[in-house]
Amino acid sequence: GAVVSQHPSWVICKSGTSVKIECRSLDFQATTMFWYRQFPKQSLMLMATSNEGSKATYEQGVEKDKFLINHASLTLSTLTVTSAHPEDSSFYICSARDAGQGPYEQYFGPGTRLTVT
């Protein structure tokens, strides 16, 4: 149980285009999802917290107008990188909290590798 999927697993796009990444909880309801990114040889860093039915909360230094997050249902959150640039190339991972479990469990998706050319 507690499976989180991400789509796509990798994507290459041209500079200036937008890319949408989906994060789904397959067998549980996720009231909260988290978006992280990892630059090469660096730690994972929290970008934003996504709560179903409300606006996302962004960490300091993350542009909310560039990284659009939508959490319209209890099983789906999307991250859209708008007007992507090469410096946005990174590994993006989501995690989801099971509404039926304790508050501390997080289940991770497999990640999406974004390359902007």
Next chain:
Amino acid sequence: KNEVEQSPQNLTAQEGEFITINCSYSVGISALHWLQQHPGGGIVSLFMLSSGKKKHGRLIATINIQEKHSSLHITASHPRDSAVYICAVPLSLSGGGADGLTFGKGTHLIIQP
């Protein structure tokens, strides 16, 4: 904001050796996560613990809340255990521990046959 330190950064060992990876954090927490990341990048959650000790197969995780320290042990290590092991704790206490996580830099483990 919680700070996480892991040691060692890199560890190479022979198959069969007992492995210990350490994690220290700066602010009291409700729960600590141990994660495994393979070269492709995918993250696997190994343990989430808030006190004492947990065991799963050859993996053992312990935590000392008073000392703000946790260890991950691997017994009878095997080449397939080669991966990056990451310790993570809640970013802050403001969410009661139910926040997003902050991560250590990871320990790159290589087990040689």
